[in-house]
Amino acid sequence: MTARAVFFSQRRGACPGLSTPMPTGDGLLVRLQPTGIIPLPAFIALCTAARRDGNGIIEVTGRGSIQIRGLSAESAPRFADSVAALGIAAADGVSILANPLTGLDPTEILDAGALAVDIRRAATRTGLGARLAPKVSVVVDGSGMLSLNDVAADVRLHAERVEHAVLLHVSVAGVGADATQLGALAPANGVEAVIRLLEVIARRGPVTRARDSLAAEGITPFRSAVADLLIAGGLPANAHRSSEAIGIHRLRDGSLACGIGLPFGHAEAAALERLAACAAAAGAASIGTAGRTLLIVGLADRTVPAFVHDAESLGFIVEAADPRRRVIACAGAPICASGQIATRALAPAVADAVARWPNATLIHVSGCAKGCAHAGKAALTVVGTPAGCALITEGSVSDASFAMVRPEELPAVVVRHVRESCREDSHV
Numbered sequence: 522m523t524a525r526a527v528f529f530s531q532r533r534g535a536c537p538g539l540s541t542p543m544p545t546g547d548g549l550l551v552r553l554q555p556t557g558i559i560p561l562p563a564f565i566a567l568c569t570a571a572r573r574d575g576n577g578i579i580e581v582t583g584r585g586s587i588q589i590r591g592l593s594a595e596s597a598p599r600f601a602d603s604v605a606a607l608g609i610a611a612a613d614g615v616s617i618l619a620n621p622l623t624g625l626d627p628t629e630i631l632d633a634g635a636l637a638v639d640i641r642r643a644a645t646r647t648g649l650g651a652r653l654a655p656k657v658s659v660v661v662d663g664s665g666m667l668s669l670n671d672v673a674a675d676v677r678l679h680a681e682r683v684e685h686a687v688l689l690h691v692s693v694a695g696v697g698a699d700a701t702q703l704g705a706l707a708p709a710n711g712v713e714a715v716i717r718l719l720e721v722i723a724r725r726g727p728v729t730r731a732r733d734s735l736a737a738e739g740i741t742p743f744r745s746a747v748a749d750l751l752i753a754g755g756l757p758a759n760a761h762r763s764s765e766a767i768g769i770h771r772l773r774d775g776s777l778a779c780g781i782g783l784p785f786g787h788a789e790a791a792a793l794e795r796l797a798a799c800a801a802a803a804g805a806a807s808i809g810t811a812g813r814t815l816l817i818v819g820l821a822d823r824t825v826p827a828f829v830h831d832a833e834s835l836g837f838i839v840e841a842a843d844p845r846r847r848v849i850a851c852a853g854a855p856i857c858a859s860g861q862i863a864t865r866a867l868a869p870a871v872a873d874a875v876a877r878w879p880n881a882t883l884i885h886v887s888g889c890a891k892g893c894a895h896a897g898k899a900a901l902t903v904v905g906t907p908a909g910c911a912l913i914t915e916g917s918v919s920d921a922s923f924a925m926v927r928p929e930e931l932p933a934v935v936v937r938h939v940r941e942s943c944r945e946d947s948h949v
C-alpha cells in the first residue's frame with residue numbers, strides 16, 4: 522500500500538513534478554528541472570530508483586529537464602521520497618532556466634545561476650506560479666560557452682558586455698533570434714523587470730503565454746511595464762550566438778566538462794548508471810544537463826579520451842555531427858497514449874536515411890499533432906495520424922501536409938525527400 526496519495530497532473534500542460542506525476546501511455550511520468558549540477562552518486566541513485574520504480578526509461582528534454590517514465594500510483598510516492606532524500610536541487614514553480622555550466626564557466630560575463638535564484642525567489646514571493654500558464658518560462662543567459670539562444674522563453678534576459686559594463690538585453694516570446702526586443706537594463710534591475718513582465722502575462726489569465734499577450738495587445742504593455750528600468754539608447758543588436766554542448770569544455774578550475782548526447786533524447790537507466798560509473802572512474806564528480814545532453818563535469822585532459830570511448834561504446838552520442846542528432850522524436854506510441862506512430866522505433870532508420878546528407882537537415886518525427894518534442898520548423902516534419910504519417914516540408918506540426926505515407930515507407934521517403942531538397946539547393 523502507498524504511504525500517501527499521489528495527485529496526478531490534470532491541468533493541461535501542467536508540469537509533472539515529483540508530487541504531481543502525469544499519466545502517459547506507459548504509466549506516470551515525473552519531470553525534474555535541475556537548477557545546478559548533480560553529484561554523480563546522487564545521479565546514479567536517481568537512475569537506480571527510476572529502474573526500480575519506473576520502467577527504466579529516462580529522458581533529457583530540449584530544456585535540460587530529466588523525465589522519469591513508467592511509474593505507477595504505488596511506486597510514484599516511493600520514487601518521490603527517494604529523490605527527495607538525494608537532495609538534488611530542482612526547480613519548482615515558474616520555470617527559470619540559466620546556462621547549464623553557470624558558475625563553472627570562465628567565459629560567462631554574468632552569474633546567470635545567481636540571478637535565476639533571485640528571480641525564482643521573487644516569483645514565489647509574489648505568487649506568480651499559481652497565476653501563470655504552467656509552461657511560461659524565463660531564460661537567463663550569462664553569455665557563457667553554452668548559449669540559451671535556441672531555447673524558447675516567454676521572458677529572456679541576455680547579458681552583453683558594453684565597454685566596461687555588463688548590461689541585459691530583455692525580450693519576450695520566442696527563441697533568441699526572433700524574440701521581441703524591449704531594450705537593455707542594468708543587471709541590478711533584472712529581477713524587477715522579469716517580475717513586471719510576468720505580471721503582464723498573468724493579467725490575461727492562467728492559460729496565456731507571452732506570444733498570446735503580444736498578439737492581443739502588441740508590445741506596449743510589456744514596454745510600459747519596464748519603461749523606467751530601460752537604459753536610454755539601449756544596446757547594439759544581440760549577437761544571437763548558437764553553441765554546441767556535445768564535446769569538451771574547459772572550466773574555470775582547469776578541469777573539463779564533456780557533453781554526451783542521448784540518442785533521440787532518451788536512454789535506459791541502466792546505461793546511464795554505467796555511463797556515470799565510467800565518469801566516476803575517469804575522475805568526474807558531477808553531471809549537468811543541457812538540451813538532450815548530459816555534461817560530465819570534473820574530467821581531466823588525460824582521462825577524457827578513455828571516457829569518451831566508453832560513452833560511445835555504451836551507445837551515447839560523442840560527436841556533434843552524429844546523424845541521430847538531426848532527428849527529433851517524441852515518446853510516441855506505444856509509450857505515449859496520444860501517439861499514432863512508433864516514433865522512437867522509426868527514428869534510427871530515419872537517422873540512417875539522413876546520415877549521408879548535409880548536416881543542416883533536421884527531421885522531426887512527432888507521434889501526434891501536439892508536437893511536444895519540437896515547437897519550431899524542420900526540413901521535414903512527420904506527424905502521426907490514424908491514417909499514417911503526414912509529411913510537412915519546411916514547416917512545423919501546425920502546417921499543412923503535402924503527403925501521407927505508411928510508417929514502413931518512411932525511411933525511403935526521407936531519403937527521397939532529402940535527396941531532392943539537396944538537388945534543389947545545389948541549383949540555387
Ligand code: SF4
Nearest residue numbers: 851857888889892893
Ligand atoms: S507529440 Fe503527441 S505522441 Fe508525441 S509525446 Fe506529445 S502527445 Fe505524445
